[in-house]
């Protein structure tokens with residue numbers, strides 16, 4: 001997470017701004033990939049447009065009756081987010097809290113699921 005902004009007052013003392021400004025909503029694209037050859041199951045590629053350019057992350061998607069687990073492994077670390085199967089598709093990632101549940105996982109998964117036959 002980015003460091004908190006620090007300001008210098010006129011008297012020279014420092015003030016830390018603990019209020020985080022919500023970032024604009026994530027924009028990007030998503031597409032389904034073929035099933036994972038190692039773990040099996042569908043994979044979803046999510047592209048985020050960041051300040052330093054587009055970033056692509058491939059998530060494994062495990063469907064559960066109450067939601068979807070999106071996960072990946074990076075540098076030996078297991079990262080997983082859970083998007084609940086309910087109105088608004090709320091996600092439990094840190095980004096989701098500052099965007100009222102509308103993070104890239106929630107938005108991308110909702111868009112990707114809409115492309116599937118019912």
Ligand SMILES: [Zn+2]
Pocket residue numbers: 081091092093094095096103104105106
């Ligand atoms: Zn999320």
